[in-house]
Amino acid sequence: MRTSRRLIAGLFVLPLLSGCFASSGDDSSASTGAAGGARLRVALPFAPTENYSPYGQDAMLLSRLGVTEGLTRLDANGTAVPALAESWSSENGGRSWVFTLRDAKFQDGEAVTAEAVAAALTAAGKADPAPAALSGVKLTATAEDDDRVRVATAASDPVLPLRLSNPSLAVFSPKAYGKKGTVNVVGTATGPFALTSTEGDTAATLDRFDDYWGGRAQASGVTARFVSDGTARANALRTGQVDIAESLPVAQLASLDQDDVHEVNTARNTSLYLNTRSGAFTEPGLRAAAREAIDTSVIAKGAYEGYAVPAQGLFGPALTWAAGKRVEPAGRARATRPDGESITLATYSDRPELPETAQVLQQQLRKAGFKVKLEVRTYARLEGDLLDGAFDAAVFSRNMMLDTGDPVTVLASDYTCDGSNNLSFLCDKNVDKLVAAAQAESGTAERQDAVMKAEAAVLGTDSVIPLVHLKLVAGIATDVQGALPDPYERTLIGTGTRR
Numbered sequence: 001m002r003t004s005r006r007l008i009a010g011l012f013v014l015p016l017l018s019g020c021f022a023s024s025g026d027d028s029s030a031s032t033g034a035a036g037g038a039r040l041r042v043a044l045p046f047a048p049t050e051n052y053s054p055y056g057q058d059a060m061l062l063s064r065l066g067v068t069e070g071l072t073r074l075d076a077n078g079t080a081v082p083a084l085a086e087s088w089s090s091e092n093g094g095r096s097w098v099f100t101l102r103d104a105k106f107q108d109g110e111a112v113t114a115e116a117v118a119a120a121l122t123a124a125g126k127a128d129p130a131p132a133a134l135s136g137v138k139l140t141a142t143a144e145d146d147d148r149v150r151v152a153t154a155a156s157d158p159v160l161p162l163r164l165s166n167p168s169l170a171v172f173s174p175k176a177y178g179k180k181g182t183v184n185v186v187g188t189a190t191g192p193f194a195l196t197s198t199e200g201d202t203a204a205t206l207d208r209f210d211d212y213w214g215g216r217a218q219a220s221g222v223t224a225r226f227v228s229d230g231t232a233r234a235n236a237l238r239t240g241q242v243d244i245a246e247s248l249p250v251a252q253l254a255s256l257d258q259d260d261v262h263e264v265n266t267a268r269n270t271s272l273y274l275n276t277r278s279g280a281f282t283e284p285g286l287r288a289a290a291r292e293a294i295d296t297s298v299i300a301k302g303a304y305e306g307y308a309v310p311a312q313g314l315f316g317p318a319l320t321w322a323a324g325k326r327v328e329p330a331g332r333a334r335a336t337r338p339d340g341e342s343i344t345l346a347t348y349s350d351r352p353e354l355p356e357t358a359q360v361l362q363q364q365l366r367k368a369g370f371k372v373k374l375e376v377r378t379y380a381r382l383e384g385d386l387l388d389g390a391f392d393a394a395v396f397s398r399n400m401m402l403d404t405g406d407p408v409t410v411l412a413s414d415y416t417c418d419g420s421n422n423l424s425f426l427c428d429k430n431v432d433k434l435v436a437a438a439q440a441e442s443g444t445a446e447r448q449d450a451v452m453k454a455e456a457a458v459l460g461t462d463s464v465i466p467l468v469h470l471k472l473v474a475g476i477a478t479d480v481q482g483a484l485p486d487p488y489e490r491t492l493i494g495t496g497t498r499r
Helices: 002-012 058-064 114-126 230-238 250-255 284-293 296-301 353-368 379-388 407-415 429-440 444-460
Strands: 040-044 072-074 080-082 085-091 096-101 139-145 148-153 193-199 203-208 221-226 261-274 308-310 342-348 371-377 393-399 464-476
Touching: 040 230, 080 085, 096 114, 114 139, 114 148, 230 250, 230 464, 261 284, 261 353, 284 353, 296 308, 296 353, 296 464, 342 353, 342 379, 353 371, 353 393, 371 379, 407 429, 407 444, 429 444, 444 464
Parallel strands: 040 221, 342 371, 342 393
Antiparallel strands: 072 080, 085 096, 096 148, 139 148, 193 203, 203 221, 261 393, 261 464, 308 464
């Protein structure tokens, strides 16, 4: 019954959407393509917030739209594979890496040279704030000759090729870089599609880059619209106004042709982060009480309607190696009675399942004896208070492989004393020790083993309660082929994406 009510509600908003996806002059070739190949029309949930700066979250938009690339990229298994660099090797115990570049051009026609790549990586290293992929890492990049660039770090960095796959470390033409650290990404990247114009934070137009090293894209261009309302994105797909709608709310899937619905296991979790620095959850016994009160299966079946599975830890089924290496958390505190302890639980509405998840948690925690106030805002309005520790608990969605493709990196940023994204404000000596041990491992299997020991230590503190492992649900029209939704949320449009 709940699904049918949502469907009816979704249908009533359709007349309001006609302006969102109406064709403009840029879409005049939508059917045939100005130079062969129809243009693609895409609806994305998150608008650019930093004027398309490559050093923040906007870098992910540019990557998914096929505008940017770096020296490496991640394959389906999370392994670094060639992109602008066709090969690489390490020297000096992993403190120095030499990348050999392929023959490629920037979208402004200039050749991709080692000097240009070194300058691009140097600019990223000087960005303020630094890209998340460089958290705790100081690198230097120099040209060895025309087609080889040396990237060095102060300490051994066995995962540098993974790190360089991050979209924030994409390479741009020398003409892109301004004197004050700004980067003009319009027509200066290396991907198969060039950003040609933008309409603030509402839309962007991309044209095919015919000299792309990987071959000419089959679509003549892309028209991207940024639409935060999930119902609007689903309705636009259902009525043929867009070809691809990213991150559809599960409540809207029943309204779509099921051939248009595509799901992919992702490395993204929804978790409950408990503030260990101030408020009620500085007490380990109350954190344990919160954990014991939560039934994650209700959230998976209810808020996510089966498009998520109850969490087994921080690293879910998209990372196929994790299950066989998982270590049981030890040393957890014994739960104490909440006795009416008041807490404030916060989340954001940009991902439509999160407020419903928070409501389920509110009910479960109240039943356990907590008094729970719920705070729901857009992420832009929530972020400052969230990072300042203004709430006792927060429901947050996080891709555990987003920054570098290396699981150690996210543990360091999210759960160590000096972590840059530590929403639980956790500072535990044992956790820091185990994360440091994982960072020191260079072998893949050994690094994974160390990661799972650190995961167990984090979970043992009850600073975070993993709720569900998510599936990415994208709407892709049946006449579209070659779309590239992936577990790491870095790709969507490629050379073979067409209709």
